[in-house]
Amino acid sequence: MAYWWAAHSVDQAVQHSVRTFGGYGLSLEYDVQLYFRRAKLLSLIAGDPNAELDRIAARLWDGETVALPRAGEVEIDFEWGAEADAYAAELRSFVEGQMTPDIEAKKHHSTAGHHPGFHKKLAEAGHAYPDLGADGQKVRSRYEVMAAAPMWEDIGWTRTPIAVTEFVAKMAQLWSQPETKEEIVGAIARGEALGALGFSEPQSGSDVFGTKFSAVRDGDEWVLNGQKMFTTNGHQADYILMLTRTDNSGKKHQGLTMFIMPMKLPGIELHPVYTLQDEKTNITYFTDVRISDRYRIGEVGDGARVMASALGFEHGGSGYHAAQTAMMRRALTWARKPSGNGAAPIDNPFLRRVLARAAINDEVADVLCRRQVWADVEGIHDISYGPMAKMFTTETMYRDASAIVEAGAPGSLVRGVDPDMDYVETTMRRAIAMTVYGGTSEVHRSLIAEKSLGMPKSRS
Incomplete structure (x- = not known):
C-alpha cells in the first residue's frame, strides 16, 4: 500500500511542480525537470505500480501470505488503547440491549432516525455525549469516543442530531453566561433538548x-x-x-x-x-x-473570536471516517456474492483494483484522522491537521464509492436490488454532501495552503 501510494503521490507532486514553474519548468537549465525524471524513475523502476493493487487484493481478500522481515521496534502506537476498546465494547453492549423493534424501525442515517426515547436512555447512561462531562457524568477521553464511533455506522444509526447538539453544548460550556449555561448544557446532557x-x-x-x-x-x-x-x-x-x-x-x-x-x-x-x-x-x-x-x-x-472556536469543532475528518470504513466493508460483502453465472464481482480484475485503491484510501484517511485526534488530545495546535483529515476523508470516500457504484452498474442504480450496494450508493451521496459540511473542500485547501505550506491567502 505504501509503495503504490508513494508512486501515485509523487507523480501528482511533480506534475504540479512543473506547471508551477511554467515554461521554466520545461527548461533543462532548471532543476525541477530533474525531480520530474527522478520521480518517474523511482516510481517505475520496479515495474507498473498498479501491479501492487493486485498484490494488495490477494493479501487482503484471498488469504495470500508472504514472509516478512522483522520490523523492529515500532515507536508509534496507532491504537486507541485498552481503556478505549473497553468503552467501545461497553457502549455496543448497551446499545444492542436497547434495540427494541420500534427503535430498530427508526434506523436511518438522517435526522429522521432520531428516536427521543432511545436518545434519553443514552443520555441517562452517559453515552449520548460521553466527553461532555455535564451533570456529574464521567468524562470519556477523546480516544474512548473515537474507539466507539464505528459502532453507529455498523448498526446504521444516525449521529447527526447528537453531533449537532454536542456542538451547541460545547459552545455553551465555553461561552455562555453561568445561568444560561446551566439551563442549556443541563437540558442537553439529560437528553431533554436538541x-x-x-x-x-x-x-x-x-x-x-x-x-x-x-x-x-x-x-x-x-x-x-x-x-x-x-x-x-x-x-x-x-x-x-x-x-x-x-x-x-x-x-x-x-x-x-x-x-x-x-x-x-x-x-x-x-x-x-x-x-x-x-x-x-x-x-x-x-x-x-x-x-x-x-x-x-x-x-x-x-463573534469572530467565538466563531473561530466553533469552526474548530467542524474542521476535522474523524467524525466522517467511520462511514468510509463501513462503506468499504459493505462493498466487499456485495463483491463476494456470486452473480447469475456463478462468478462473484470480486473475481473481476478491474473491480479488484478499484477496491484495493479504496482500501488504501481508507488506511490513509485513518492515519490522518488519528493524527488529528492525537494532536487535539496532546494540545498540539496545528490548524491544518483537521482540514487535511476532513478533506481527504470525504473526497476519497466520494471517489471510491462512486467508482464502486460505476463498477456495479447498472444494478447499482436501482435501490432494493442489493442492500450492501444500496449502502455504497447512499454513501456516495452522503460523501458529496460531507465535502461541503464545515466548509467546502476548496476552503480547506486554502487553509492547508496557508497554514501548512506557508502560501499567501487565496481569498480576501
Missing part, C-alpha cells in the same frame, strides 16, 4: 463572516431579523447557535455577535429543504424575534 446551527445564509455559505442576519439591542433584549439556510435538525431542535451582525460600520469580520437561543419562540418559521443525501434540512425565517441578553455568548462584537 440543538441546531444557524451559520449559513442565502448569500454567505462557507463565508460565514459575510453574515447579514440582524440583531438589534433593545434594553435587556435583542430583536432578531433575517434568514438562515441549512439549519439541519432545526425542526427537532430546542436551541440554536446563531451568528448575527450587530454592527455594520467595520470590516465584515467585525461587528458580529453570537447567541445560543431557544427555538420555540414567536416569529421563528421553518420551511423544509430535502437534499440529495436523503436528509431534511431547513430554511429558517426570523421576524422580530425577541430574546434576552442572557442568551448572548461572548462579548458584543466579538
